[in-house]
Amino acid sequence: MATPKEVGGYKLGGLIIEGKTKQVFDLPDVPGHVLLLNKDRITAGDGVKAHDLEGKAAISNQTNAKVFEILKSAGINTAYVKIASPTAFLSKKCDMIPIEWVTRRLATGSFLKRNPGVPEGFRFTPPKQETFYKDDANHDPQWSEEQIVCAKFNINGLTIGQDEVDYMRKATILVFEILEKAWALRDCALIDMKIEFGVDTEGNILLADVIDSDSWRLWPSGDKRLMVDKQVYRNLATVTAADLDVVKRNFGWVKDQLDFLKPNVHHKVVIFMGSPADQDHCQKIAKAARELGLSVDLRVTSAHKATEETLRIMQQYEDTHGALVFIAVAGRSNGLGPVLSGNTSYPVINCPPPSDKMVQDIWSSLSVPSGLGCATVIYPDSAALMAAQIIGLQDYIVWARLRVKQLHMAHALRQADQKLRNQV
Incomplete structure (x- = not known):
């Protein structure tokens, strides 16, 4: 493949690395970034089987972009930045960790060969996670977590230890579960997939490389016979032009289906305040909710003072939203939450505003008549989190943001603990 001088208006520097299906170039005018250029090439068996496939580079580039946009919207830390040309994209510059992280929902493929006695289609709950050392000469041997830790890889100044392995394992499974929920919107089963991580110049671990139809097994309606991934190509004993056309159509279908993987739930969180004096408290709830x-x-x-108007407003939202949560902000004999709860089938959360009589206000929110199901929390962020958990039952992106938030909180604690241990 000839080396271009410019792609998508970006002046290319040196070729950093060339793989079987892509080239990575330095960008002298965009410090800290690289350009990944896809090839019209499909390979299998560590490159033993390889064919030119016109149009694959553009399909892979768009597929990768759409996948990473989903993951970025969920809050996953990625190296991907944006599309640079029909066949290339811009990425943060990373040094790659030489490990493939594979997540499996169903047993198939190489797993069956390595684990005789497990029937094809065996469902892993939670998903099975495996790691493989990137070494083409030895066919990417499977490695244990202990081997990764003991290798003491130093990547961009970051030593890969147990904390880093734990983070990547959890992030790998989360990435799989996000995309699994996304593909379920199109009645497609994500069977397994592989991802890779890199470390940027600041020592941050980022989801990197490429995620496209070479990266996963995808079975429409959960039927292996309908597979639309690279396995179709792997299974070919001989490869004709017609066979390659089928593979290309499959890849194109996957790329197009990704446009329909955005959540289609019209949701709303409505914060009712009993008095305009409670606005500061409500704005804190709203800010935390919008961040999710x-x-x-x-x-x-x-x-109490405008019951009919309260119910009218509530009914307006019931008529126009599929996923709906009401948050009632009222103290001094809270009637707002119970009245809403007694007249709607949607969830109601009480979050009384701070006052010098907080204990009494909390009690008035907790002590509701029988037959009502209001929840009560004290802090604004708690109200927002609870609302997100409810909406997340129908909107996988909201669900994913909650999971990513949990992942980042846990990782931040591990980092703080590691820093403290290193000071001793």
Whole structure:
């Protein structure tokens, strides 16, 4: 493949690395970034089987971009930046960790050969996670986590130890589960997939490389006979032009289906405040909710002083939203939450505003009549998190943001603990 001088308006520097299906170039005018250029090439068996496939580079580039946009919207830390040309994309510059992280939902392929006695289709709950050392000469041997830790890889100044391995394992499974939920919207089963991580110049671990139809097994309707991934090519004993056309059509179908993997739930979190004096408290709830990707409205109404108006507003939202949560902000004999709960089938969360009579206000929110199901929390971020958990039952991106938040909190604690241990 000839080496271009410029792609998508970006002046190319030196060729950093060339693989079977892509080239990676330095970008002298964009410090800290590289350009990944896809090839019209498909390979299998560590490159033993290889064919030119016109149009594959553009299909792979768009597939990768759409996948990474889903993952970025969920909050996953990625090296991917944006598409640079029909066949190339811009990425943060990373040194790659030489490990493939494979996640499996169903037993198939090489797993069956390595684990005789396990029937094809055996379902892993939770997903099975495996690691393989990138070594083409030895066919990417499977490695244990202990081997990775003991290798003491130093990548961009970061030594890969147990903390880093734990983070990548959890992130790998989360990436799989996000995309599994996404593909379920199109009645497609994500069977397994592989990803790789890199370390940027600041020592951050990022999801990197490429995720396209070479990276996973995908079975429409969960039927192996309908597979639309690279396995179709792997299974070919001989390869004709017609066979390559089928593979290309499959890849194109996957690329097009990714446009329909955005959540289609019209949700809303409505924060009712009993008095405009509670607005600061409500804005804190709204800010925390919006950071989780929730659509939020704030309304002022009183269940005691304007019951009919309160119910009218509530019914307006019931008529126009599929996923809906009401948050009631009221103290001093809270009637707002119970009135909403008694007249809707949607969840209601009480979050009384701070006051010098907080204990009494909390009690008035907790002590509701029988037959009502209000929840009560004290802190604004707790109300937002609970609303997100409810909406996340129907919107996988909101669910994913919660999971990513948990992952980052746990990793930050591990980093803080590691820093403290290193000081001793």
